Amino acid sequence: MRNLPDGKDILDPTLYAGTRRPREEATTLPHWVYTDHTWFEREMATMFRPAWHFAGLASSIPQPGDFRTLRLLDEPLLVVRGDDDQVRVFRNSCRHRGSLVVEEPSGNCRGLRCPYHSWTYSLEGVLKHAPGLDGHRREELAGLGRNLVQVPSGIREGLVFVHLGDPATAPTLDAYLGNYLSTVAVPHQTAQMVAVHEREYVLDSNWKLYVEVDMETLHTQHIHRGSIGEQPVTTPHAEGHWIGVHHASEHTPALHPGERHTGFPHTKGLTGAAEHGAHFSILLPGFFLVTAQDVMWWIHKIPDSATRTRVRVGYSFPGSTVDRPDFDDVYPRYAKRLDQVVEEDDWITEHQQQGLNASPPGCYVPEEHVVHRLDNWILDQVLGDRDAVHD
Numbered sequence: 419m420r421n422l423p424d425g426k427d428i429l430d431p432t433l434y435a436g437t438r439r440p441r442e443e444a445t446t447l448p449h450w451v452y453t454d455h456t457w458f459e460r461e462m463a464t465m466f467r468p469a470w471h472f473a474g475l476a477s478s479i480p481q482p483g484d485f486r487t488l489r490l491l492d493e494p495l496l497v498v499r500g501d502d503d504q505v506r507v508f509r510n511s512c513r514h515r516g517s518l519v520v521e522e523p524s525g526n527c528r529g530l531r532c533p534y535h536s537w538t539y540s541l542e543g544v545l546k547h548a549p550g551l552d553g554h555r556r557e558e559l560a561g562l563g564r565n566l567v568q569v570p571s572g573i574r575e576g577l578v579f580v581h582l583g584d585p586a587t588a589p590t591l592d593a594y595l596g597n598y599l600s601t602v603a604v605p606h607q608t609a610q611m612v613a614v615h616e617r618e619y620v621l622d623s624n625w626k627l628y629v630e631v632d633m634e635t636l637h638t639q640h641i642h643r644g645s646i647g648e649q650p651v652t653t654p655h656a657e658g659h660w661i662g663v664h665h666a667s668e669h670t671p672a673l674h675p676g677e678r679h680t681g682f683p684h685t686k687g688l689t690g691a692a693e694h695g696a697h698f699s700i701l702l703p704g705f706f707l708v709t710a711q712d713v714m715w716w717i718h719k720i721p722d723s724a725t726r727t728r729v730r731v732g733y734s735f736p737g738s739t740v741d742r743p744d745f746d747d748v749y750p751r752y753a754k755r756l757d758q759v760v761e762e763d764d765w766i767t768e769h770q771q772q773g774l775n776a777s778p779p780g781c782y783v784p785e786e787h788v789v790h791r792l793d794n795w796i797l798d799q800v801l802g803d804r805d806a807v808h809d
């Protein structure tokens with residue numbers, strides 16, 4: 419639904435002046451930014467295409483030939499470790515006539531074979547065999563670049579990132595991350611993490627509703643009354659394209675309040691704020707990562723459309739924890755609590771979406787000040803040069 423004032427362009431900055439005001443006086447983003455296709459396309463062009471996106475843990479593909487497939491921004495991708503031990507990301511699309519090359523979500527292989535006409539590629543993406551073409555033509559095709567198309571990627575502290583926009587204008591990965599690594603990834607030892615559970619599903623809600631709920635603590639005592647309770651936070655200084663909060667506690671946030679003393683020991687080597695609490699951070703636009711003393715989990719939001727969001731959830735622990743003899747006995751308590759909280763947030767974002775159409779602007783209370791910052795970052799990206807007003 420689109421309910422703009424008569425004659426207004428949806429990108430007219432004056433429509434968003436209320437959100438630009440100081441938090442105490444600000445009004446929330448107009449409802450159409452959660453439903454409108456034109457606005458959504460602009461978000462894709464200004465936020466999602468220029469961004470670096472999380473594509474999994476390097477520890478999930480430890481051996482040459484190990485691979486993972488995923489879809490990001492509606493593009494099929496293949497993450498594979500080559501014989502040279504390098505992790506590469508390719509478009510999972512055959513250079514003959516575009517079929518998916520690999521269908522399985524994960525596995526190990528010695529080469530990559532398209533099921534349609536059996537063109538085969540090495541683990542490094544080089545075309546090796548092309549049935550139907552004689553040797554001469556095959557060499558010609560190789561010369562013309564019929565290898566799998568490689569996507570810019572990088573690994574930092576065990577996290578694999580990809581870029582799906584124009585490489586000519588892409589920020590470097592390190593510029594994009596800013597102090598995310600030194601504040602979140604390094605102190606929390608993300609390189610040690612091993613994924614023990616991953617799943618993906620689609621919600622009928624706009625992606626922003628889900629990142630907004632991640633960044634406010636007002637709802638935890640209501641939506642997560644039994645699973646989290648109150649969770650006061652502070653806001654660390656963020657440079658680069660991320661925002662986050664820190665919850666100080668000597669106990670894990672990943673177990674039910676009555677069970678927090680029954681978890682795994684803290685990860686060895688944690689430093690600074692990581693030793694005394696958990697960071698809840700969003701690598702913008704949509705990668706929500708929680709790094710606690712004993713566990714790391716993510717809820718990655720990838721929009722399919724203005725009102726549909728693909729959600730990729732993952733739970734991970736240090737390798738030394740996964741190797742513990744009691745891992746299978748203790749882990750179910752984490753899984754139960756983490757699943758419950760994800761379901762509660764899934765529910766409220768779909769519920770909120772249903773109430774948005776034609777609603778007048780709302781407000782931001784003190785516990786929602788990071789949501790106010792987040793919404794202003796979104797306006798910065800979408801409106802760009804059109805908007806000279808910043809608070």
Ligand code: FES
Nearest residue numbers: 512514515532535
């Ligand atoms: S489309 Fe892949 S071999 Fe023909």
Ligand SMILES: [Fe+2]
Nearest residue numbers: 631632642763
């Ligand atoms: Fe929540």
